[in-house]
Amino acid sequence: MPPRQQRTHWSIDDIDFSRIDLERVRADENLFYMVACASFIESGSDLYTTNLIEYYRGDAEVEHWLRTRWEQEELQHGRALRAYVQHVWPEFDWERAFNGFLAEYSGYCKVELLEPTRAQELAARCVVETGTATYYRAIERATDEPVLKQLAGLIASDEVNHYKHFYQYFRRYRSQEGIGRTRVLGTLGRRTLELKSEDADCAIRHVMNVHAPAQAGDPARVREVASHLSRTVRSHLRPETTIKMIMRPLELPRLLQGMIEFPIRQLMHRVFLR
Template structure:
């Protein structure tokens, strides 16, 4: 197995009998963290198909997206859904997900991709950094052993995905020579979008099923989002996150020393706010 590939696993490998239900069932914040993630991961085929079209003609990238990345993202969705349905069987996952997917599909448009392949791959590095950070923080936030294991497995997959996107990015950077300023602009813009309508959409649709009487209460939805963000903020490792985000810039040591502090301040505003 190449060094940049994570260990293979399947959702069916997980033993849900290990869950101590009393430790997690009453944790509403955990319910939203896992349920929202399960929705977004389960809808990943929407934007995967856009990416495959975007890289049409590049067999290496398109084949990897179709044969490795999409199946693993959907696997994450199946595993998270199974966890939700085991711990919170009263939650009507499928109808809520169907409603989410109907809205989410409007956010997954080809025209929202970056203007060039190199820049889109830089943007994908940012997205994979965000997801790896999310699941690593989720793993560190819980003592429930199966959730800890599941979140660590997904985080490892996301780091592997990052390494592949970065490998492809280096190839296209050599071909397209986008310039460090354009890469920085793409990384910065995509970083600001990490906490965007995807998560808000998932929260809304989970709440409509889980707490329909409060689904229209914007203050309640904001409180949910704030609690979720606080959990990730308390448990993330900012040093690793910042290194992953800065890597596509390929800064020489002297320049990196100059720009590292302002870049870190910007990134921390996003990830640590």
């Protein structure tokens, strides 16, 4: 059974955007890109949810959770992050930039791009939720603006909770499919390398198209923005927690955990230094 649902969940009404300390955040270009890009990806999460619901059709429990909890919470993240962007950077035409992003991003959201088995896709989702939780914890630690710190902390906690659900569903499907650790490890390694994915690159380009159109056609500038974002995540990363979350679907004996931790650290190093 999945973890017990929280009886209450925060809502956008719990965030007092009037309390934003503009002096602490408005001039921070790096945080602007981090929050704006996240708002795009979260706001487009219904496209991915549709694919997952189709992929797990016939599993009423997973379908129900995806539709009524995961999708709703992800879309709320998008609304809250959009509201934050519009309060701090009102000159940024969020809707125009997002529409451009969505037109491209929808091409990446296809059922055929999911993992070959249900268990492997759930393992992949564990990696993605690890990455998003890490990303929002980095924002929370990188800023001293109290409203953004609160919002990033709330979203990070949601992503950890989502991870727990995907992990529990993974365990059920792993048992049903009888897949071994080698295939699980392949999925985990591949998806870890994809944490800095085309989704993030797509979001950066479309934010830049509206925010700094003169720079949008310069691949070196796009890479520079992406590198700044990666450094922020890396400098606020707690590798022990991240590695533990990524490795958990392998369910390794303690001795093997120690043996495999080093290569996973190296893999993470590659991801966040690129």
